[in-house]
Amino acid sequence: MAATVTPENPRTSPTISRSVTHTVNGSHKFVIQGYSLAKGMGVGKHIASDLFAVGGYHWAIYFYPDGKNPEDNSTYVSVFIALANDGSDVRALFELTLVDQSGHGKHKVHSHFDRSLESGPYTLKYKGSMWGYKRFFRRSLLESSDFLKNDCLKINCTVGVVVSAIENLQLHSINVTESDIGSHFGALLDNMEGSDVTFNVAGEKFPAHKLVLAARSPEFRSKFFDGLDVEQQEIIVTDLDTKVFKALLHFIYRDTLTEEVDEVSSTTSSDFLISETLTAKLLAAADKYGLERLRMMCESRLCKDICVNSVSIILTLADSCHATELKSVCLKFAAENLAGENKNEFRYCAFSAEKK
CATH class of the missing domain: 2.60.210.10 (Apoptosis, Tumor Necrosis Factor Receptor Associated Protein 2; Chain A)
Structure with a gap:
């Protein structure tokens, strides 16, 4: 005889599990x-x-x-x-x-x-x-x-x-989409709505939002809220070129690298001065503005450019930008791949980097 469903004996929903x-x-x-x-x-x-x-x-x-x-x-x-x-x-x-x-x-x-x-x-x-x-x-x-x-x-x-x-499976479930907060903040940067500060980089103007910048960078937070620039509406940037500053803002608002960063890194050759690439300059900017995730992303890109001809240059760059992971990779690569005069030259570069 089937059980009677009453308020005292409610029907329970079936459960299911799966071994994967x-x-x-x-x-x-x-x-x-x-x-x-x-x-x-x-x-x-x-x-x-x-x-x-x-x-x-x-x-x-x-x-x-x-x-x-x-x-x-x-x-x-x-x-x-x-x-x-x-x-x-x-x-x-x-x-x-x-x-x-x-x-x-x-x-x-x-x-x-x-x-x-x-x-x-x-x-x-x-x-x-x-x-x-x-x-x-x-x-x-x-x-x-x-x-x-x-x-x-x-x-x-x-x-x-x-x-x-x-895996405990629910008979009814709702899929949650991936976070799109980066696209929303990116749109905020694109349409300039509510901007309260402007950066002047080589004559090109970049409107931005102090709260967003301060939330992402301890350097900007100190500048806007702990220093003398609380009411400053325009800031002149002299140590970054426009392409680097644009890529910096792109990361701050979207948490991703621009396509230009990929293009420069992928076309780097032994004849190209790595320190002049957008990735290298962005690494230096990440170090200055305290953007740890950006620093790691640039380090990862530069790892792909390490070769016998470039390792000493990248080591020097890593040391100057406090890129410890990249520095470690350079040292390991040199130990495994360099010999003779190349290794002696590298040891001199490594010694010089340690003294700085």
């Missing part, structure tokens, strides 16, 4: 420079990559130039991915790729992802557990192939850690 299992993926590129010097180190001896994090665990790539096991008699090189911290039954998928350096894209790929439907994820039970190949590539073939160039090998590793979570 997916992989958290991450990749690491391991560059092995000086392969010929590593060869002959002995069977079972390996070169290890830096640790890298995926899915809440740390991993490392192990390369055995003379093979992992004695029975292979140094005929093959071995490559493994290892769990580098304590874990219990970590389930994951893996892919190891030997990069074709000829540019033809004929990489040698060993992928556990492709076989996951047949065999499922691999389980690593403790620190030091490995997945990989004892016979990854025959050494004689490797040394005459396009995988070895300028005595250098490049190995890409992808790890997909399997995670499961329970």
